[in-house]
Amino acid sequence: MAEPGTRERLVDAAIHLLSEGGPDSVQARKLAADVGVSTMAVYTHFGGMGGLVEAVARTGFDRFNTRLAEVPRGTDPVEDLFRLGDAYREYALGSPNLYSVMFGISAPAGHRLAGGDVTSDGPGEHLPEGQEAFGQLETVVSRAMHAGRLRTGDPAAVAGQVWSAIHGYVLLEIAGYFGELGRGMDIVGTPIAINLVIGLGDTGDAARASAQRVWGG
Amino acid sequence: MAEPGTRERLVDAAIHLLSEGGPDSVQARKLAADVGVSTMAVYTHFGGMGGLVEAVARTGFDRFNTRLAEVPRGTDPVEDLFRLGDAYREYALGSPNLYSVMFGISAPAGHRLAGGDVTSDGPGEHLPEGQEAFGQLETVVSRAMHAGRLRTGDPAAVAGQVWSAIHGYVLLEIAGYFGELGRGMDIVGTPIAINLVIGLGDTGDAARASAQRVWGG
DNA sequence: CATTCTTCCATAACGGTGTTATACATGGCC
């Protein structure tokens, strides 16, 4: 493999700093010192800290996508959907700061993804890598519809519902609203997965059986 | 009413700046200039920008709680739950930057609520005002259980599921993932509300009827 | 009333941040 260039080393250092010390420790001077270059490298390669944060989010989504793609697909599409959600949560909780940056939720020193304001369009359309993760959800949802487990409808709309539930749950668990980590999954995470799938057309027995194969209990 | 003191004026100015120019425009110097005092006022009253951000989040939750409390309660607890969710969304979308600060999701110039890192416990336990909003959800959920609309169980656990769904949906809509604002409600927001309630024990007909009274269609 | 103490704020400075202007080094190309 080719020797990593300065650009890649800067992104790696940023991700490392992000996971170690949070968003505030991702600073141009610290990055440059870690990589062994001057702060100018940030500007020749990314045009500024904002561009570097975008690159961080992009590689975060890349790893996220491959992680989701590695989840084995079986014969039960609802079980696959649950496993996908589980991998989603594991990734988000494994690197919560990176996950926050990916969704423009948190950002080093005021360098958000799309403008400084939360409402400026948002990173929704700006990162095609983000759409890819959504596409994986959509595919499994579509399979579940064809298998007769979920009511037939627009897979994108249903995937949006699933995404909302996972995203919200994960963020609240990261923020500590469900007490000690792990406990939230039993009383909120698993139930919301089962209940949403039931509302989407699955039977209670089938949903619980699929969940049991993923989370036990 | 008493003349507002410097402390209240600082918080108001911060909330105003937050909604106008986003988190990055909430700066000690700008706050002081707006109120007509020096930056020292921030330190005598709040100990620093971090304390001011916490005060902002606190008053944000206060307004949030009264807003939710103003939602009229009727005879149909599921309808009430939908109306609560609708008011929740309206508040979050009405002041998305404030909402983000309330949940420690975004913060001016690296001044998060509980430490600089996303994972440092989170603001979950630190803001009792946040628990009050959750309590309002829990009460309505409990009423829906006693009315036979939702399966009997732990109201707090069920409220946690409802909260996850709303929180996730609202954040994704703010981030622009559902296209133009408003459209997301039709294809994702309303369906997830109905489907989650069905999964929690309500019948499809009853859930759709309650939703129809809130959102029409 | 005089004195002291407390509270609050203005001024000015300090350290640290992202950013930028400038100059230099390097390597490919004609």
Added chain:
DNA sequence: GGCCATGTATAACACCGTTATGGAAGAATG
């Protein structure tokens, strides 16, 4: 050799949060 493009080091600039210092105003105390 001459030339240009690319990437980087240095040093400075503007801005930010923060803090040390001192002063003003009022309450508390004798």
